[in-house]
Amino acid sequence: MKILVVSDTHGRDENFEQAVMQEAPFDMLIHCGDVEGREIFIEALTECPCHIVSGNNDFFSDLPREEIVEAGNNRIFVTHGHYYGVSMDITGVIDEAKDRGCNAVFFGHTHKPLLETIDGVLALNPGSLTYPRQRGRRPSYAIVNLDQTGHLTAELKHL
Known part of the structure; x- marks a missing residue:
């Protein structure tokens, strides 16, 4: 199974469409807010099961x-992350994933890609396809x- 994970597209579709075309086919889309x-456009474009959570x-x-x-x-615990203070520290969102019996957490909000395993939980932030904030500011997503x-x-992948 192949899952495309994106976040923080902020109503702008060009880079999202490019990521979809580059990665198709995939079996599921997860959008972290x-x-x-x-959301209706995203679901129509991907033509697969979509899981989309709200962001700030x-x-x-x-x-x-x-x-x-x-x-x-x-x-997989999917959240935008702003309720868990991910801009400062991801410990809260990791703890919440563990409390819910999840072995992975996918989140966004910071616009900075992150991929690491902490306390047995795979933590993934795909970054932003629209307004990247990491060094080099390249639009990013994850597979x-x-x-x-x-x-x-x-x-983690970049356009």
């Missing part, structure tokens, strides 16, 4: 604040693969 009203800029949205996605024998044994591997 700040879609700014573009998704005003008046009906999107869930967070979600647990099951992929194989993995439980997560689930092998036959159910093991998750992730890779």
